[in-house]
Amino acid sequence: MSGFEGLTVVVSGGSSGIGAAAAAAFAERGANVAVLDLNPSEAHWSTRCDVADDNQVRLAVAAAVEQFGGVDVLVNNAGIGAVGTVEDNSDKQWFRVLDVNLLGMVRLSRACLPHLRESASPAIVNTTSIAATAGLVNRALYSASKGAVHALTLAMAADHVAEGIRVNAVSPGTADTPWVGRLLEQADDPAAERARLEARQPTGRLVTPEEVASAIVYLADPVNRAVTGTSLAVDGGVAGLRIVKG
Numbered sequence: 001m002s003g004f005e006g007l008t009v010v011v012s013g014g015s016s017g018i019g020a021a022a023a024a025a026f027a028e029r030g031a032n033v034a035v036l037d038l039n040p041s042e043a044h045w046s047t048r049c050d051v052a053d054d055n056q057v058r059l060a061v062a063a064a065v066e067q068f069g070g071v072d073v074l075v076n077n078a079g080i081g082a083v084g085t086v087e088d089n090s091d092k093q094w095f096r097v098l099d100v101n102l103l104g105m106v107r108l109s110r111a112c113l114p115h116l117r118e119s120a121s122p123a124i125v126n127t128t129s130i131a132a133t134a135g136l137v138n139r140a141l142y143s144a145s146k147g148a149v150h151a152l153t154l155a156m157a158a159d160h161v162a163e164g165i166r167v168n169a170v171s172p173g174t175a176d177t178p179w180v181g182r183l184l185e186q187a188d189d190p191a192a193e194r195a196r197l198e199a200r201q202p203t204g205r206l207v208t209p210e211e212v213a214s215a216i217v218y219l220a221d222p223v224n225r226a227v228t229g230t231s232l233a234v235d236g237g238v239a240g241l242r243i244v245k246g
């Protein structure tokens with residue numbers, strides 16, 4: 001029997017990419033899955049929710065609790081991108097990206113914590129990024145939002161460890177999701193751009209959403225009770241390896 005049988009997992013941004021793969025992985029392991037997303041999920045119980053709207057978040061969590069009776073795992077995964085240096089994005093863009101990527105996780109955690117306290121195996125997993133800890137060109141706003149998520153993960157892990165609530169992050173490298181597909185479509189030569197992204201990876205290929213989902217499942221799994229306040233890289237080795245060829 002899977003460790004997720006009978007548990008309820010809330011996944012934000014669970015209708016696409018990494019979130020959809022995580023939702024599928026939890027469902028395969030017997031969990032009740034509640035997807036909170038701007039777009040409804042075709043595969044799981046879901047409710048439309050903009051994580052930038054506190055009222056929508058509270059109503060969506062209440063609806064999931066009414067449907068399944070509680071929340072055991074929260075996967076804070078919804079996120080949006082931004083391109084540019086610190087000179088390129090307007091204040092409006094900064095507020096929007098931080099509102100979704102950072103405050104979205106704050107709002108959902110706040111709404112779920114009373115329910116997590118009722119769970120025998122509570123866990124929160126936040127999706128951060130390699131951009132949280134490595135300086136990437138043209139990603140000032142996005143990196144700042146994910147760096148804040150990284151710090152928030154550690155602070156929340158400290159705040160809630162005494163209550164038995166584990167808080168961890170997964171840090172994907174470039175993953176083959178619709179998000180990256182949209183970026184490639186905007187390139188002058190999408191095939192060449194994809195080849196460039198693949199060549200950047202020590203593994204020579206992009207990370208799959210299923211590989212990130214597998215790490216999210218690991219971090220949420222009740223058997224891994226000693227794992228809290230950590231960030232697990234699933235990035236094909238980009239963060240840690242220096243490959244010198246020849």
Ligand SMILES: NC(=O)c1ccc[n+]([C@@H]2O[C@H](COP(=O)([O-])OP(=O)(O)OC[C@H]3O[C@@H](n4cnc5c(N)ncnc54)[C@H](O)[C@@H]3O)[C@@H](O)[C@H]2O)c1
Pocket residue numbers: 012013014015016017018019036037038039049050051052077078079080100127128129130171172173174175176177178179180
């Ligand atoms: N794809 C990558 O290379 C990569 C790398 C590192 C980190 N990430 C992170 O992984 C997460 C998922 O990315 P993905 O590549 O699967 O993207 P995606 O665009 O395929 O999926 C994102 C999902 O989030 C939803 N969403 C967006 N804004 C929302 C909002 N305000 N409220 C509710 N839902 C919202 C979208 O509707 C979509 O279903 C993001 O947090 C992203 O920053 C992605």
